[in-house]
Amino acid sequence: MTSTQDAERADPYAQQSDYRSGPVFTVTGQDWDSVVSGAAEHDSERVVVNMGPQHPSTHGVLRLILELEGETVTEARCGIGYLHTGIEKNMEYRNWVQGTTFCTRMDYLAPFHYEAAYARGVERLLGIEADIPDKALVMRVLLMELNRISSHLVAIATGGMEIGALTVMTIGFRERELVLDLFELVTGLRMNHAFIRPGGVAQDLPPGALESIREFVKLMKRRLPEYAAFCNANPVFKGRLGGVGHLDLAGCLALGATGPVLRATGYPWDLRRTQPYWGYDSYDFDVVTWDTADSYGRFRIRLEEMWQSLRIVEQSADRLAELEGAPVIVADKKIAWPAQLAVGSDGMGNSLDHIKHIMGESMEALIHHFKLVTEGFRVPAGQAYGTVESPRGELACHVVSDGGTRPYRAHFRDPSFVNLQCTSVMSEGGQVADVIVAVASIDPVMGGVDR
Amino acid sequence: MTAPADDSSERGHSEAERRLHERTRSDDAGTSPDEPETGTTPRGPERDLGVREQMPENTVAPVDPGGGAATFEVVGVREGMFGVDGTGDTSGYGGLRRPVVMPGATQRPFGGWFDEVADQLASGLRQTGTGDVVERVVVDRGEMTVHVRRGHLLATVRQLRDDAALRFEFCSGVSGVHYPGDRGRELHAVYHLLSMTHNRRLRLEVSVPDADPHIPSVVSVYPTADWHERETYDFFGIIFDGHPALTRIMMPDDWPGHPQRKDYPLGGIPVEYKGATIPPPDTRRAYS
Numbered sequence: 001m002t003s004t005q006d007a008e009r010a011d012p013y014a015q016q017s018d019y020r021s022g023p024v025f026t027v028t029g030q031d032w033d034s035v036v037s038g039a040a041e042h043d044s045e046r047v048v049v050n051m052g053p054q055h056p057s058t059h060g061v062l063r064l065i066l067e068l069e070g071e072t073v074t075e076a077r078c079g080i081g082y083l084h085t086g087i088e089k090n091m092e093y094r095n096w097v098q099g100t101t102f103c104t105r106m107d108y109l110a111p112f113h114y115e116a117a118y119a120r121g122v123e124r125l126l127g128i129e130a131d132i133p134d135k136a137l138v139m140r141v142l143l144m145e146l147n148r149i150s151s152h153l154v155a156i157a158t159g160g161m162e163i164g165a166l167t168v169m170t171i172g173f174r175e176r177e178l179v180l181d182l183f184e185l186v187t188g189l190r191m192n193h194a195f196i197r198p199g200g201v202a203q204d205l206p207p208g209a210l211e212s213i214r215e216f217v218k219l220m221k222r223r224l225p226e227y228a229a230f231c232n233a234n235p236v237f238k239g240r241l242g243g244v245g246h247l248d249l250a251g252c253l254a255l256g257a258t259g260p261v262l263r264a265t266g267y268p269w270d271l272r273r274t275q276p277y278w279g280y281d282s283y284d285f286d287v288v289t290w291d292t293a294d295s296y297g298r299f300r301i302r303l304e305e306m307w308q309s310l311r312i313v314e315q316s317a318d319r320l321a322e323l324e325g326a327p328v329i330v331a332d333k334k335i336a337w338p339a340q341l342a343v344g345s346d347g348m349g350n351s352l353d354h355i356k357h358i359m360g361e362s363m364e365a366l367i368h369h370f371k372l373v374t375e376g377f378r379v380p381a382g383q384a385y386g387t388v389e390s391p392r393g394e395l396a397c398h399v400v401s402d403g404g405t406r407p408y409r410a411h412f413r414d415p416s417f418v419n420l421q422c423t424s425v426m427s428e429g430g431q432v433a434d435v436i437v438a439v440a441s442i443d444p445v446m447g448g449v450d451r
Numbered sequence: 452m453t454a455p456a457d458d459s460s461e462r463g464h465s466e467a468e469r470r471l472h473e474r475t476r477s478d479d480a481g482t483s484p485d486e487p488e489t490g491t492t493p494r495g496p497e498r499d500l501g502v503r504e505q506m507p508e509n510t511v512a513p514v515d516p517g518g519g520a521a522t523f524e525v526v527g528v529r530e531g532m533f534g535v536d537g538t539g540d541t542s543g544y545g546g547l548r549r550p551v552v553m554p555g556a557t558q559r560p561f562g563g564w565f566d567e568v569a570d571q572l573a574s575g576l577r578q579t580g581t582g583d584v585v586e587r588v589v590v591d592r593g594e595m596t597v598h599v600r601r602g603h604l605l606a607t608v609r610q611l612r613d614d615a616a617l618r619f620e621f622c623s624g625v626s627g628v629h630y631p632g633d634r635g636r637e638l639h640a641v642y643h644l645l646s647m648t649h650n651r652r653l654r655l656e657v658s659v660p661d662a663d664p665h666i667p668s669v670v671s672v673y674p675t676a677d678w679h680e681r682e683t684y685d686f687f688g689i690i691f692d693g694h695p696a697l698t699r700i701m702m703p704d705d706w707p708g709h710p711q712r713k714d715y716p717l718g719g720i721p722v723e724y725k726g727a728t729i730p731p732p733d734t735r736r737a738y739s
Contacts, residue, residue, distance in 0.1 A: 081701040081702065088711065090732070093733055383641070384592055385652065403551055408628070
């Protein structure tokens with residue numbers, strides 16, 4: 001349906017001044033002829049196109065407002081907020097441990113990194129950063145690196161799909177599913193894990209997990225070259241991505257861009273190396289950079305970072321093999337969740353040993369259990385900034401405590417949110433089709449952007 | 452910055468300063484000229500040992516931030532043991548009142564590179580003829596927070612970015628915090644700066660009263676703050692003067708109120724699950 005509406009009856013709630021001039025076409029498909037003929041009546045090449053919020057190439061619900069002069073984009077603006085669910089506000093009404101279950105839902109492609117940033121902030125507030133058991137740290141690193149692989153796979157897969165490389169999409173999601181299987185094996189869930197908690201991790205590794213992880217690494221080493229073979233030298237791929245979405249180092253710093261966007265300018269800024277946390281300085285891996293500052297460089301960085309993540313996964317699997325039976329959560333009984341839950345025959349999480357312990361053996365254990373489950377632990381007043389290197393760049397959590405059992409404020413510095421600001425400078429002056437490539441190279445996840 | 456914006460922020464600045472002056476009494480224990488109007492301001496000095504002694508077990512005493520911090524910053528008061536009003540609390544602790552204290556100003560030496568940054572910033576600002584900018588410096592948990600008066604925020608961040616010895620070239624973000632109990636300084640804007648050159652992180656905090664929520668925008672220095680300031684405006688109602696287009700970013704344009712403020716309800720409906728009705732989170736019994 002195409003309709004030419006005059007400003008008066010277009011939107012009863014809008015102010016008259018919202019409309020400057022020109023007809024409005026509502027296009028729902030199959031009606032290009034009438035649009036073209038309608039536009040031809042007006043002797044202007046200038047068109048304002050509203051792309052999204054529901055559009056397969058916008059990575060969720062991103063709205064792009066493009067002002068076009070023919071095929072050239074003269075202005076690009078982002079409209080966000082369509083996926084805002086008030087996660088940060090909700091966290092203020094739950095206790096500190098429950099906060100994990102909320103922030104894991106922000107960026108649904110990198111849930112472990114959000115849990116990690118939050119846990120880092122809370123642990124600094126609690127002053128227990130040095131008390132986290134080694135095994136918990138190694139498990140966190142392992143899960144975060146697996147998560148980096150799965151996130152980069154989606155970035156490459158959807159980015160490929162958007163320029164028509166459907167095979168890249170199918171193989172990308174095929175491999176990602178294998179990573180999600182590992183997550184399910186370790187945490188019980190494919191996403192929204194709430195596994196990395198203040199003090200450690202929720203559970204020990206299940207039996208057989210390390211074997212599955214090693215098999216996955218072996219498989220990925222065979223599969224990853226496929227991506228390189230498909231894309232790296234593919235003339236169409238290089239033609240679409242090369243030189244598109246250019247953003248140099250000065251632009252990155254001014255606009256706050258981090259992650260692959262920053263590293264594509266050749267600047268090796270990776271928090272895992274520059275501000276190491278959780279033992280990252282003891283792992284052997286390289287910070288990947290590229291020197292083209294364009295979409296192609298960002299793609300190559302993601303591809304190579306998966307190799308580096310595999311190296312870290314291998315090393316952490318080796319370490320975990322030596323840490324069998326070691327504790328995975330801080331020893332302080334006033335912080336550590338008491339039970340090791342297992343799924344019983346009724347499908348409910350339970351721990352018979354723990355119930356026996358609190359009901360029959362130790363009154364203190366019962367009190368701790370009761371206090372932790374109903375009230376939660378208290379966190380000394382103050383503020384902290386927990387940072388991790390997420391697949392999309394610097395992810396940080398600003399947590400404020402007023403000394404209570406709930407976060408007084410938890411704010412996430414989301415790399416997608418910040419990097420998405422670069423859309424304008426990356427796509428203005430280019431062609432319409434390049435907007436898609438530029439946005440895909442930022443790899444925004446709207447769940448994280450809007451929170 | 453445009454003239455009227457400058458004007459309003461200056462006015463608020465002096466107002467904030469007056470308030471601050473009144474509050475300094477919390478540093479010398481005992482006297483409290485600031486009488487509470489509605490009973491939400493803490494009565495006693497925060498270091499009153501009596502308060503600590505009454506504390507029930509399993510609560511954390513006001514944190515004593517190391518590194519020479521000798522003062523506390525009172526931002527509110529907590530009542531009862533479980534944060535329940537009226538008859539809900541049957542524990543007998545319902546009448547308990549405790550101040551909510553944040554780590555206060557740190558005395559020198561701050562330790563590490565913190566002194567260096569503080570000195571460099573002070574001398575740089577003296578050279579440019581900017582007045583007394585830094586309210587206080589808090590070093591807590593290995594992080595440095597510089598509380599800045601809003602009138603000179605722009606000069607401060609420019610100095611922080613451009614001075615080669617400081618070189619905080621990267622603004623990580625702007626976050627807001629609402630302290631309704633912190634009279635005259637209810638709204639805080641928190642800037643996290645990163646110096647990639649020196650590999651340091653610094654936190655700037657600017658406090659403004661709810662009645663005059665104006666802060667100069669730092670977009671001219673850190674373009675990345677554009678969306679962050681819009682977000683903070685959207686959620687807290689802090690108006691960043693000089694921002695190129697300060698509009699809502701997450702909430703719809705015609706949304707009333709600023710959702711992340713503490714007086715803004717969470718909302719929600721009761722949910723029935725397995726025969727039981729669970730009230731919405733903000734009406735459940737809270738254990739804060």
